[in-house]
Amino acid sequence: MVRTTRLLAAWAAAGLLAITLPVTGARADDPVPRVDLRVLVVDDGGPATEAIGAELTAAGTPYTTVRLADSGRPRIDEAFLSDTLDGRPHARFQGVVLPNDNPFGEGSPEMAALAGYEKRFGIRQVDAYTYARPAVGLKAAKEEGWSGVLDGKNAEVTAAGAAGPFGYLRKNVPFEDNDPEVNESYGYLSAPLDKQNYGASFTTFLDAPVPGGSGRGSLIGQYTHDGRSELVVTFVANQYQTQFRLVSRGIVEWLTQGVHLGASRDYFGVHVDDLFASDDRWDSKRKCTPGDVDCPGNPSPDAPPIRMTPDDAQYAKDWSKSHNLPIDFAYNGVGSEEYRAAHGGARDPLLDRFVADQQSFRWLNHTYTHAFLGCQQDLSTVPWKCSTDLLGRVRWVGGAKITDEIARNLAWAAAQGLRVEADELVTGEHSGLRTLPQQPDDNPELAPSLTRTGVKWIASDTSREPQQRKVGPALTVSRFPMNVYYNVGKAVEQTDEYNWLYTRKADGGSGICENSKVTTCLKAPLDVRNGYASYIAPLEARIALSHVLANDPRPHFMHQSNLAEERIGYTILEKVLADHGALFADNTPLVNLRMRDIGTELAKRAAWNAAVTAGKVTAYRVGTAVTVTAPAGTDAPLTLPTGTTQVKNGTSETFGSPYAGRRSGWALPAAGESAAVFALPAGGTPAAPHARGTAARVQAPAPALPVPYGAGHRVPLGAGKTAGKTAER
Numbered sequence: 163m164v165r166t167t168r169l170l171a172a173w174a175a176a177g178l179l180a181i182t183l184p185v186t187g188a189r190a191d192d193p194v195p196r197v198d199l200r201v202l203v204v205d206d207g208g209p210a211t212e213a214i215g216a217e218l219t220a221a222g223t224p225y226t227t228v229r230l231a232d233s234g235r236p237r238i239d240e241a242f243l244s245d246t247l248d249g250r251p252h253a254r255f256q257g258v259v260l261p262n263d264n265p266f267g268e269g270s271p272e273m274a275a276l277a278g279y280e281k282r283f284g285i286r287q288v289d290a291y292t293y294a295r296p297a298v299g300l301k302a303a304k305e306e307g308w309s310g311v312l313d314g315k316n317a318e319v320t321a322a323g324a325a326g327p328f329g330y331l332r333k334n335v336p337f338e339d340n341d342p343e344v345n346e347s348y349g350y351l352s353a354p355l356d357k358q359n360y361g362a363s364f365t366t367f368l369d370a371p372v373p374g375g376s377g378r379g380s381l382i383g384q385y386t387h388d389g390r391s392e393l394v395v396t397f398v399a400n401q402y403q404t405q406f407r408l409v410s411r412g413i414v415e416w417l418t419q420g421v422h423l424g425a426s427r428d429y430f431g432v433h434v435d436d437l438f439a440s441d442d443r444w445d446s447k448r449k450c451t452p453g454d455v456d457c458p459g460n461p462s463p464d465a466p467p468i469r470m471t472p473d474d475a476q477y478a479k480d481w482s483k484s485h486n487l488p489i490d491f492a493y494n495g496v497g498s499e500e501y502r503a504a505h506g507g508a509r510d511p512l513l514d515r516f517v518a519d520q521q522s523f524r525w526l527n528h529t530y531t532h533a534f535l536g537c538q539q540d541l542s543t544v545p546w547k548c549s550t551d552l553l554g555r556v557r558w559v560g561g562a563k564i565t566d567e568i569a570r571n572l573a574w575a576a577a578q579g580l581r582v583e584a585d586e587l588v589t590g591e592h593s594g595l596r597t598l599p600q601q602p603d604d605n606p607e608l609a610p611s612l613t614r615t616g617v618k619w620i621a622s623d624t625s626r627e628p629q630q631r632k633v634g635p636a637l638t639v640s641r642f643p644m645n646v647y648y649n650v651g652k653a654v655e656q657t658d659e660y661n662w663l664y665t666r667k668a669d670g671g672s673g674i675c676e677n678s679k680v681t682t683c684l685k686a687p688l689d690v691r692n693g694y695a696s697y698i699a700p701l702e703a704r705i706a707l708s709h710v711l712a713n714d715p716r717p718h719f720m721h722q723s724n725l726a727e728e729r730i731g732y733t734i735l736e737k738v739l740a741d742h743g744a745l746f747a748d749n750t751p752l753v754n755l756r757m758r759d760i761g762t763e764l765a766k767r768a769a770w771n772a773a774v775t776a777g778k779v780t781a782y783r784v785g786t787a788v789t790v791t792a793p794a795g796t797d798a799p800l801t802l803p804t805g806t807t808q809v810k811n812g813t814s815e816t817f818g819s820p821y822a823g824r825r826s827g828w829a830l831p832a833a834g835e836s837a838a839v840f841a842l843p844a845g846g847t848p849a850a851p852h853a854r855g856t857a858a859r860v861q862a863p864a865p866a867l868p869v870p871y872g873a874g875h876r877v878p879l880g881a882g883k884t885a886g887k888t889a890e891r
Contacts, residue, residue, distance in 0.1 A: 202254075318335065
């Protein structure tokens with residue numbers, strides 16, 4: 163279950179050998195260099211460099227990859243790294259990511275060129291995963307430390323880490339242990355050398371107790387030596403693991419010295435569908451939902467449909483306020499009208515309660531009746547299929563019907579005094595949009611209806627369409643389905659349906675999990691009495707938190723039934739909030755956006771990434787000035803030190819908003835200017851290049867490093883992790 167990144171070298175000898183570089187520091191009279199805001203990633207094909215690349219990609223930070231295994235790759239030499247531009251020294255990269263402290267061969271001129279470059283321009287280097295040894299300022303783990311599997315262990319941010327690049331974390335950094343039968347992490351714990359080389363120092367940022375000893379060993383630390391700085395990471399992780407997601411922001415901030423393109427936040431939004439409607443209930447005896455195409459017959463009289471009550475609405479208001487998390491309710495007006503009809507025309511108390519408290523929530527048009535707006539469904543087969551005419555052409559729900567569903571729901575809300583934004587829409591079951599496998603294309607009547615009703619943002623499902631796209635005048639906003647079902651209001655019901663879906667036929671389940679490539683069977687059915695609280699809710703919270711930690715603004719959704727009766731949906735939400743609060747400092751709160759703002763964020767990212775990919779972005783720093791040029795109308799994401807201002811037509815404006823100890827945001831040039839220009843505060847400016855006078859040394863290559871199976875391959879969190887099964891209504 164272990165692979166190596168390259169052939170084993172003699173680790174003991176490696177720590178003793180070094181290459182001494184010529185003295186190439188900056189001259190006192192050299193012009194201030196230009197440093198491009200781009201990172202160099204030297205990739206060995208392992209998970210550690212891939213993980214850092216994924217973090218840069220998600221944030222929108224440009225980088226160049228050099229893959230060591232590519233025979234035609236560029237040689238890393240002085241000409242590749244720098245030149246002279248407009249009479250001043252020009253550094254093409256603001257930071258360097260290596261697989262380890264020296265991934266090149268013995269006596270490599272490439273490593274020598276990198277070391278000289280870093281010294282000359284004050285560029286930092288991240289060793290993505292390396293062995294603890296004297297060459298990186300640590301005692302040899304083999305002799306005076308520890309090495310092994312870190313699954314389930316807790317690391318801690320040190321005082322230096324909190325005062326430095328990891329000040330956004332509260333303290334603990336837990337290592338995942340998703341499967342006790344799989345090794346998911348590996349690392350080296352060792353203390354800094356008692357006596358460093360002359361002028362060298364090691365500062366630990368993240369450490370953990372040494373098993374079997376009384377001390378603590380470094381997992382991430384800064385090794386400053388020979389006019390250079392390295393961030394020494396002595397554990398391996400992949401881009402999905404919690405331990406990496408927690409420290410990835412700090413790694414990038416350290417590498418770029420807090421000045422870089424790209425931005426990252428922890429987003430969490432919750433949509434609750436079907437408000438005012440009643441959701442059919444799961445039948446635990448028939449193992450289906452009466453009313454569905456695959457469940458003939460009527461609901462049992464003792465199992466009525468599920469609908470929120472005024473008390474549930476009051477609870478939602480109080481909960482939202484106390485947890486500082488606005489809920490977006492997607493409503494269907496017909497549900498309230500059906501209540502009135504069933505109660506002799508009496509007012510709907512649930513509607514009255516929500517109208518009175520409407521400022522406590524956000525509102526989304528979910529269409530009037532929740533009708534299916536795609537093809538006309540042929541329900542004579544299971545699963546359903548699209549109806550066709552005599553010529554085999556698909557029969558579509560007409561544009562008049564779609565327009566009426568959208569417009570009527572808005573008119574109904576206005577008549578009740580409920581204020582709704584008309585440009586946001588969630589169709590029933592995300593219908594109208596393509597629905598595989600039955601409906602591979604959008605309903606052609608959908609886009610014209612969106613135009614007629616002024617819709618600019620339409621919800622989609624990440625399990626079907628993760629990427630944003632245009633639908634007529636609108637852009638999609640993809641939503642994560644939470645694995646708590648529309649047809650349950652009680653924990654026992656949820657667990658029973660979960661068991662049906664995720665257990666083998668031999669265990670009384672449907673057996674779906676045995677045939678699908680995207681689900682995992684439970685090893686045994688969950689106890690319906692406590693399975694929700696002990697397994698389902700914690701698992702769903704972990705999945706949701708993994709999205710939060712990935713700088714992903716896309717919202718999650720559940721249904722009004724989950725906030726009724728036993729209110730089981732809150733259990734998951736509270737776990738996400740509590741876990742995030744325990745991991746992150748107060749300067750890194752959850753960010754909750756409404757649907758249109760999420761859509762705008764996704765659209766800006768797409769435009770920015772396209773510009774970067776096309777090579778149409780230029781960004782650099784000269785001293786305390788940062789200049790960014792992009793195609794007209796393309797917003798640029800930046801993260802800069804507190805105190806940074808944007809210079810617009812000779813005046814200065816505070817840039818961005820505070821987050822995680824920096825300021826970040828989107829920026830455009832001022833009117834009439836072709837570039838966005840920023841002034842860094844003196845105290846937040848990256849360090850000047852090192853002066854001449856001290857030769858830089860390059861240590862011999864590190865030994866080959868073990869990569870356990872769970873770090874090289876993604877280990878599922880549990881049953882249903884990727885199924886995205888929501889039993890949508």
